[in-house]
Amino acid sequence: MATAVMTTLDPKSRSAARGMSDLSIRNLFIIPTIVFLIVFNIFPLLYSLGYSFTDFRASSPAAANFVGLQNYRELLNDLFIWSNFAITAKYVIVSVVGQVVVGFGVALLLNRDIPLKGLLTTLLLLPMMLSMAVVGLFWKLLYDPSFGIINYTLGLGSFEWLSNPDMALYAVAITDIWMWSPFVMLLSLAGLSAVPKHLYEAAAIDRAGSFYTFFRITLPLVAPILMIAIIFRTMEAFKTFDLAYILTSQPTTEVISIRLYKMAFQEWQTGRSCALAYIVLIMILAITNIYVKYLNKVKER
Amino acid sequence: MAAVTTSAERSLNKLAIVGVLIVTIIFLAPIYWIASTAFKPRNLATTIPPTVVFQPEISPFVKLFTKRSQLRTAPTPEQYAAAPWWERLVFDGGEKVVRSGRGEVQWSGYPSRFMNSLIVAITSTILAVGMGTFTAYGFSRFKIKGEQDLLFFILSTRMLPPVVVAIPMFLMYRAVGLNDTHWGLIILYTAFNLSFSVWLMKGFMDEIPKEYEEAALVDGYTRMEAFFKIVLPEAATGIAATAVFCFITAWNEYAFALIMTNRRAQTAPPFIPSQVGSGLPDWTVIAAGTFLFLLPVAIFTFLLRNHLLRGMSFGAIRK
Numbered sequence: 318m319a320t321a322v323m324t325t326l327d328p329k330s331r332s333a334a335r336g337m338s339d340l341s342i343r344n345l346f347i348i349p350t351i352v353f354l355i356v357f358n359i360f361p362l363l364y365s366l367g368y369s370f371t372d373f374r375a376s377s378p379a380a381a382n383f384v385g386l387q388n389y390r391e392l393l394n395d396l397f398i399w400s401n402f403a404i405t406a407k408y409v410i411v412s413v414v415g416q417v418v419v420g421f422g423v424a425l426l427l428n429r430d431i432p433l434k435g436l437l438t439t440l441l442l443l444p445m446m447l448s449m450a451v452v453g454l455f456w457k458l459l460y461d462p463s464f465g466i467i468n469y470t471l472g473l474g475s476f477e478w479l480s481n482p483d484m485a486l487y488a489v490a491i492t493d494i495w496m497w498s499p500f501v502m503l504l505s506l507a508g509l510s511a512v513p514k515h516l517y518e519a520a521a522i523d524r525a526g527s528f529y530t531f532f533r534i535t536l537p538l539v540a541p542i543l544m545i546a547i548i549f550r551t552m553e554a555f556k557t558f559d560l561a562y563i564l565t566s567q568p569t570t571e572v573i574s575i576r577l578y579k580m581a582f583q584e585w586q587t588g589r590s591c592a593l594a595y596i597v598l599i600m601i602l603a604i605t606n607i608y609v610k611y612l613n614k615v616k617e618r
Numbered sequence: 619m620a621a622v623t624t625s626a627e628r629s630l631n632k633l634a635i636v637g638v639l640i641v642t643i644i645f646l647a648p649i650y651w652i653a654s655t656a657f658k659p660r661n662l663a664t665t666i667p668p669t670v671v672f673q674p675e676i677s678p679f680v681k682l683f684t685k686r687s688q689l690r691t692a693p694t695p696e697q698y699a700a701a702p703w704w705e706r707l708v709f710d711g712g713e714k715v716v717r718s719g720r721g722e723v724q725w726s727g728y729p730s731r732f733m734n735s736l737i738v739a740i741t742s743t744i745l746a747v748g749m750g751t752f753t754a755y756g757f758s759r760f761k762i763k764g765e766q767d768l769l770f771f772i773l774s775t776r777m778l779p780p781v782v783v784a785i786p787m788f789l790m791y792r793a794v795g796l797n798d799t800h801w802g803l804i805i806l807y808t809a810f811n812l813s814f815s816v817w818l819m820k821g822f823m824d825e826i827p828k829e830y831e832e833a834a835l836v837d838g839y840t841r842m843e844a845f846f847k848i849v850l851p852e853a854a855t856g857i858a859a860t861a862v863f864c865f866i867t868a869w870n871e872y873a874f875a876l877i878m879t880n881r882r883a884q885t886a887p888p889f890i891p892s893q894v895g896s897g898l899p900d901w902t903v904i905a906a907g908t909f910l911f912l913l914p915v916a917i918f919t920f921l922l923r924n925h926l927l928r929g930m931s932f933g934a935i936r937k
Contacts, residue, residue, distance in 0.1 A: 336841060343760040346753055349749060349752075349753075350753040350816065353808070353809065354771075357806070357809040358775040358809055361790060364786040364789070364790065375788075375789060423641050427638055437638055439920060443916060444645060446915050447915055448872065450887040451886070451908050451912065454891045454894065456648065459651065463666070469667060495648065503926060503930060504930070504935065556779040556780075563891050578877075587785070587789070594779075594782040601777055606770075608777075609770055609773060615935065
């Protein structure tokens with residue numbers, strides 16, 4: 318770890334005598350943040366852990382009854398919940414693979430002598446900064462079967478995107494790929510520009526083919542950063558809610574967050590939704606753990 | 619990459635330029651379509667083939683800000699002549715502006731949602747960046763037991779799915795009356811952005827040489843004085859970049875706002891989609907609302923362009 322630790326001052330020195338000690342400043346600076354996060358993130362989670370063992374319904378005045386592990390048992394045996402997870406997995410794979418292919422591909426194109434490179438890169442990064450919900454909504458118009466510009470441009474006639482149960486999830490994924498490929502591109506560009514030039518020069522002297530150069534030099538050196546992008550996007554795609562919720566209401570696009578939202582705020586099965594939230598939470602924490610490990614790895618390079 | 623020398627390399631480079639241009643056009647097309655639809659008359663918004671060249675007008679924005687109803691009978695020539703120019707635009711679209719009994723123009727829901735978005739995003743940004751800066755300094759300069767675990771804990775709060783946190787928060791807010799209030803959302807967004815702000819600011823703090831403060835301490839500054847007079851000015855760029863990131867995140871957030879607000883404190887992201895109700899929506903009005911909403915983020919993205927990599931990687935990759 319490269320954390321700079323300051324030498325503690327001699328307590329008798331002039332400046333330490335005035336003002337607060339380093340120890341109390343440290344506590345003053347750090348403890349409020351930790352407390353804030355515990356109160357507004359950890360405490361609510363403990364609160365819902367309690368409810369996950371009950372049949373509580375927030376819509377009814379009836380008191381909550383303790384039901385033990387029943388919610389968890391029923392959820393894990395519920396084929397519909399598993400199909401929500403399967404939809405989520407399909408969505409994660411389609412959209413992350415798409416983002417990596419498009420993002421890394423564009424990064425390879427940009428990693429050359431391109432005029433106006435800075436401006437083009439910034440323009441390409443714009444989609445990921447925008448609001449998923451608000452821009453996603455507008456994609457409804459773009460996908461419209463009768464007057465959407467996508468069908469018009471691709472000459473697809475009145476092809477159904479969002480109202481076709483088989484196509485809707487791909488349509489959501491395409492919009493997600495549009496929004497987040499720039500993220501993969503941004504990280505890939507950083508990785509590509511960090512590859513030492515002399516490696517390419519050496520490869521050129523050895524008359525190595527471009528195929529060989531790519532797979533033996535470029536890819537291995539970019540891999541760690543690309544991995545960060547992949548894990549982060551996997552985590553985000555797993556949590557996805559906004560886009561799918563706004564674009565369609567097909568059962569085939571009911572990813573786990575949407576199921577959770579409906580269970581909690583439309584069906585008001587509060588206790589059970591708390592249990593489902595915990596199942597999702599454990600999965601997310603596992604991915605986060607992997608993510609942070611990779612972050613630290615890249616940081617140490 | 620390698621200097622362009624051979625002719626094969628040169629033509630490859632030309633291909634890359636063409637490729638990049640095509641990709642840029644594809645990526646910007648949806649944004650361009652939003653912007654152009656926001657200035658179209660309603661009958662040109664949904665034509666086949668799509669209307670690309672048209673006389674831009676601002677009637678979508680007039681309609682965005684006013685409450686309207688269908689015209690049953692055409693306005694009389696006197697009524698039309700007496701109406702201000704912007705009201706005529708609404709008449710031209712076959713609608714009329716709703717007025718109160720005293721003749722005051724009724725606003726639509728949009729301006730108040732936009733204001734709510736501003737209030738919530740700005741306040742939560744100030745809180746998150748303020749607390750985050752202090753905490754980042756603490757992590758950067760002092761020895762802390764279990765530092766890695768604490769930092770992981772802080773980051774993990776950011777990774778929680780909004781809906782998971784929203785369920786207990788909704789119940790707690792309902793108990794204390796924070797549902798559908800600005801403060802309710804501000805607290806949630808502050809908590810959400812705080813971890814990001816700590817991680818990003820720690821990176822910026824680590825880059826400020828500690829010798830600066832050591833010199834100040836030797837000169838008789840207290841640690842507090844050194845922090846405020848030496849470190850903070852040095853960190854100004856980092857603080858600004860972090861603030862812009864936090865603002866954009868809060869500004870764009872949808873799930874919490876959807877669950878925690880419904881009217882009084884509702885922000886623009888849940889409001890704009892709720893406009894697309896039944897029947898044929900007026901896409902020009904939606905585009906106008908979207909356009910105004912995206913504009914600040916687009917400007918900020920240009921200001922941030924050199925910090926995007928750092929921000930999106932939580933400060934881990936610095937270039």
